[in-house]
Amino acid sequence: MKNNQSYQSGLLSSKRFLPLFITQFFSAINDNVYKQSVLILLIFQAATLADGALYSNIAAGLFILPFFLFSGMAGQLAEKTEKSKLIRIVKLFEIPIMIVGAVSILTQYVWLMLATVFLMGVQSTFFGPLKYSILPQHVAPSELTKANALVESGTFVAILIGTIFGTYYITQSLGPTAISIAVLVLAVMGYVSSRFIPVSEANEPNLKFTYNIFSSTKNVFTALNSQTESVGKSVLGISWFWLIGAIILTSLPNYVKHVMGGDELVVTSALVVFSLSIAIGSLLCEKLSRSRIELGIVPFGAILITLFLYLLSQEPAISTYTPQHTELLTLAQVLKTGDMVWHFIWMAGIGIGAGFYTVPLYALIQQRTEEASRSRVIAANNVLNALFMVGSAVLSIVTLSVFQWSISELLLLLAGLNLLISVYIYTKVPEFFLRFVIYILAICMYRVRTKGEANIPNEGAAVIVCNHVSFVDWMFILAASPRPIRFMVFAPIYYSPALHWLFKMAKAIPIDSEKTNPEAFKKAFDEVASALEKGELVGIFPEGKLTSDGSIDIFRRGIERIIARSPVPVVPVHLGGLWGSMFSRKAKWQLPRLKWSLVSVAVGGPIAADKVVADDLREHVLALKALHSKGVD
Known part of the structure; x- marks a missing residue:
C-alpha cells in the first residue's frame, strides 16, 4: 500500500x-x-x-x-x-x-x-x-x-x-x-x-x-x-x-x-x-x-x-x-x-x-x-x-x-x-489560539519534523507518553497531533503567573506530589480518568521531571496506575533536538541563529493496555530515539 x-x-x-x-x-x-x-x-x-x-x-x-x-x-x-x-x-x-x-x-x-x-x-x-x-x-x-x-x-x-x-x-x-x-x-x-x-x-x-x-x-x-x-x-x-x-x-x-x-x-x-x-x-x-x-x-x-x-x-x-x-x-x-x-x-x-x-x-x-x-x-x-x-x-x-x-x-x-x-x-474555543501560538513557535524558533503521527488515534481515548526535555515539550507533541491533548503539568508550573493562562487554555491537568499535597494528587488522577472516559487524549511525562543531562530517566509507575484504572492504549513519543535549547535545563542563551534548530517528534505504534509496563514504555521511547539521529521525515 x-x-x-x-x-x-x-x-x-x-x-x-x-x-x-x-x-x-x-x-x-x-x-x-x-x-x-x-x-x-x-x-x-x-x-x-x-x-x-x-x-x-x-x-x-x-x-x-x-x-x-x-x-x-x-x-x-x-x-x-x-x-x-x-x-x-x-x-x-x-x-x-x-x-x-x-x-x-x-x-x-x-x-x-x-x-x-x-x-x-x-x-x-x-x-x-x-x-x-x-x-x-x-x-x-x-x-x-x-x-x-x-x-x-x-x-x-x-x-x-x-x-x-x-x-x-x-x-x-x-x-x-x-x-x-x-x-x-x-x-x-x-x-x-x-x-x-x-x-x-x-x-x-x-x-x-x-x-x-x-x-x-x-x-x-x-x-x-x-x-x-x-x-x-x-x-x-x-x-x-x-x-x-x-x-x-x-x-x-x-x-x-x-x-x-x-x-x-x-x-x-x-x-x-x-x-x-x-x-x-x-x-x-x-x-x-x-x-x-x-x-x-x-x-x-x-x-x-x-x-x-x-x-x-x-x-x-x-x-x-x-x-x-x-x-x-x-x-x-x-x-x-x-x-x-x-x-x-x-x-x-x-x-x-x-x-x-x-x-x-x-x-x-x-x-x-x-x-x-x-x-x-x-x-x-x-x-x-x-x-x-x-x-x-x-x-x-x-x-x-x-x-x-x-x-x-x-x-x-x-x-x-x-x-x-x-x-x-x-x-x-481556546484551541484555535493555542494552536496559533504553537504554530508561530514552531515556525519562528524551530524546524519541526515528525514521523509516525498517524499512530495517534483519530478518535477514542489514549495516553501519550514522552521523554521530558524542555518546558515546551507539550507544544511540539500537540503540533504533531490531529486532536487536542490534555497534559499533566506539575502544579507549581501550572499555577505560575506567566504560564497559568496558557495551561488553562490548553485544559492541562495540574498534579502535585502525593506527599506534599495528596488531595491535589488524587484530584489529578480523577481528572485523567474522567478525560479518558470521555474519549479524550491525555499526555504525561513519566519521568516526572525535566532531564538534567539530556538522557531519558526512569519512568515512574504513575502510568501503570492510570492504565489500571482506565485500560486504554498508550502511544510512545520521543522528542529530539530540544536539549540545549533555551527552554531546557541546558539552555544556550544566545542570539538567534540563521539556521533553525531541528526538532524531531517520533510517534510509535499504540501499546495495548494489558501490555503497559513503565520500564517497557521507556524502552519503546528509547527505540524511537534512533529515528532522530537518522533524521525524521
Missing part, C-alpha cells in the same frame, strides 16, 4: 476524489453563468434603476430561499441515503432545470428566469451536504485539508469563470444562444462526471425522514448542537466569512467606481484578484498545514482579513485619485495613478486570508463531527450561511442607504466586527 505522501501527491488524479471535484467545478460554473446572465438581463429589461435593483434582489433572494426551506430535508436525505447515487439524482435534475433556464434566456421571460433561479437554489441545497460529507469517506484524515483546499480553490475559480463568461457573452449579439448552449452542456458534463463518484455508504440508514420543513430544520440544528464546541464555533466562523464575502462582492463595483475611479474592466479585474487570491490562499493553507488540519492557521487568516479590510477602508492613505471629470479610468490608467495598485494588493490579502481561514474550519467540521450526523451538521451550516448572507444584505442596506455611510466606512466596520467575532470564537 502507498504511504500518505503518495496519496497526497495523487489526490487530484485519483478516482476517489477527481470525479467529485469535477462535478463540483461544473456545478459552480453553471450556477454563476446562469445567475450572472439573468442579473444582466433583468437590469437591462428594467424600466428604471429601481426596477433593476428590485429584480436583482428578488433573484438573489430566490436563490437563497431554498437553503432556509429545504436544508433540513437535504441533510436528512444525505444522512440516510447512499451518497453517490443521490449526487447522480441531484445532477440529473440539473439538466431539465437548465432546459427551462435556456428557454427563459432565449425568450427573456422574467418570471421564468426567476423560477429557474429558485430551482437552481433547490438543487444547490440538496447538493451542498453531499459534497462535503462525502469527502471523509474517500480521503484519509491526513488528506482532508488538501481535499478541502482543492474544492475551495476550484469553486472560487469556477465562480470567477462563470461570472466573467456570463457577463461577457450575454451582452453579445448571439449571447443568449451561447449562454443557453453553455448551461446545457455544463449540466450534462456535471452529470456524466457524477457517475464516476465512488459508492459512499449512508451514515445513518435508519434515520427517520420528515417532509416537515420546521421539524427537519430543527433536526439538523439538534445534530449541530450535539457536537463539540469547536465544531459549533467553526460553523459560526464559516458563516461569518460568507457574510464578509457577500458584502465585498456586492460592494466591489461601487468601490471600484467611487473610490478607485475605475471602469467596468477594473471591476472585472478586482473580481479576478479577489477570487483567485482565495484560491491561492486555500492552496497555500494546505502547504503550510503540512498535510494536516492545522487550526493555528485560522487566527492567522483572521488577522490578515482584519488587517487588509482596514487598509482597504483607508482610501485617503492608499489612493491619490481625485476625479477631475466624469470619465472613469481604464485599467491601465488606474494602475498608473498614484498608489492605486495597493487597492488590488489589499484585495488579494483579504482573499488569501480567507483561504487560510475557511479551509481548516471545513476540514475540522468533517473530521470531528460524528459520522452519523455529519451531513445534517453541514446542512445546518448551509442554513446559517444563508442567514448570514441575508444579514450581509441587511447590514449593507442599513449602513449605505439608511445611515448614508461610504463603502470605505462599511469596510472599516467589517474589519472591527471581524476582530470581535474572532476574539469571541477564540475565547470560546
Whole structure:
C-alpha cells in the first residue's frame, strides 16, 4: 500500500476524489453563468434603476430561499441515503432545470428566469451536504485539508469563470444562444462526471425522514448542537466569512467606481484578484498545514482579513485619485495613478486570508463531527450561511442607504466586527489560539519534523507518553497531533503567573506530589480518568521531571496506575533536538541563529493496555530515539 505522501501527491488524479471535484467545478460554473446572465438581463429589461435593483434582489433572494426551506430535508436525505447515487439524482435534475433556464434566456421571460433561479437554489441545497460529507469517506484524515483546499480553490475559480463568461457573452449579439448552449452542456458534463463518484455508504440508514420543513430544520440544528464546541464555533466562523464575502462582492463595483475611479474592466479585474487570491490562499493553507488540519492557521487568516479590510477602508492613505471629470479610468490608467495598485494588493490579502481561514474550519467540521450526523451538521451550516448572507444584505442596506455611510466606512466596520467575532470564537474555543501560538513557535524558533503521527488515534481515548526535555515539550507533541491533548503539568508550573493562562487554555491537568499535597494528587488522577472516559487524549511525562543531562530517566509507575484504572492504549513519543535549547535545563542563551534548530517528534505504534509496563514504555521511547539521529521525515 502507498504511504500518505503518495496519496497526497495523487489526490487530484485519483478516482476517489477527481470525479467529485469535477462535478463540483461544473456545478459552480453553471450556477454563476446562469445567475450572472439573468442579473444582466433583468437590469437591462428594467424600466428604471429601481426596477433593476428590485429584480436583482428578488433573484438573489430566490436563490437563497431554498437553503432556509429545504436544508433540513437535504441533510436528512444525505444522512440516510447512499451518497453517490443521490449526487447522480441531484445532477440529473440539473439538466431539465437548465432546459427551462435556456428557454427563459432565449425568450427573456422574467418570471421564468426567476423560477429557474429558485430551482437552481433547490438543487444547490440538496447538493451542498453531499459534497462535503462525502469527502471523509474517500480521503484519509491526513488528506482532508488538501481535499478541502482543492474544492475551495476550484469553486472560487469556477465562480470567477462563470461570472466573467456570463457577463461577457450575454451582452453579445448571439449571447443568449451561447449562454443557453453553455448551461446545457455544463449540466450534462456535471452529470456524466457524477457517475464516476465512488459508492459512499449512508451514515445513518435508519434515520427517520420528515417532509416537515420546521421539524427537519430543527433536526439538523439538534445534530449541530450535539457536537463539540469547536465544531459549533467553526460553523459560526464559516458563516461569518460568507457574510464578509457577500458584502465585498456586492460592494466591489461601487468601490471600484467611487473610490478607485475605475471602469467596468477594473471591476472585472478586482473580481479576478479577489477570487483567485482565495484560491491561492486555500492552496497555500494546505502547504503550510503540512498535510494536516492545522487550526493555528485560522487566527492567522483572521488577522490578515482584519488587517487588509482596514487598509482597504483607508482610501485617503492608499489612493491619490481625485476625479477631475466624469470619465472613469481604464485599467491601465488606474494602475498608473498614484498608489492605486495597493487597492488590488489589499484585495488579494483579504482573499488569501480567507483561504487560510475557511479551509481548516471545513476540514475540522468533517473530521470531528460524528459520522452519523455529519451531513445534517453541514446542512445546518448551509442554513446559517444563508442567514448570514441575508444579514450581509441587511447590514449593507442599513449602513449605505439608511445611515448614508461610504463603502470605505462599511469596510472599516467589517474589519472591527471581524476582530470581535474572532476574539469571541477564540475565547470560546481556546484551541484555535493555542494552536496559533504553537504554530508561530514552531515556525519562528524551530524546524519541526515528525514521523509516525498517524499512530495517534483519530478518535477514542489514549495516553501519550514522552521523554521530558524542555518546558515546551507539550507544544511540539500537540503540533504533531490531529486532536487536542490534555497534559499533566506539575502544579507549581501550572499555577505560575506567566504560564497559568496558557495551561488553562490548553485544559492541562495540574498534579502535585502525593506527599506534599495528596488531595491535589488524587484530584489529578480523577481528572485523567474522567478525560479518558470521555474519549479524550491525555499526555504525561513519566519521568516526572525535566532531564538534567539530556538522557531519558526512569519512568515512574504513575502510568501503570492510570492504565489500571482506565485500560486504554498508550502511544510512545520521543522528542529530539530540544536539549540545549533555551527552554531546557541546558539552555544556550544566545542570539538567534540563521539556521533553525531541528526538532524531531517520533510517534510509535499504540501499546495495548494489558501490555503497559513503565520500564517497557521507556524502552519503546528509547527505540524511537534512533529515528532522530537518522533524521525524521
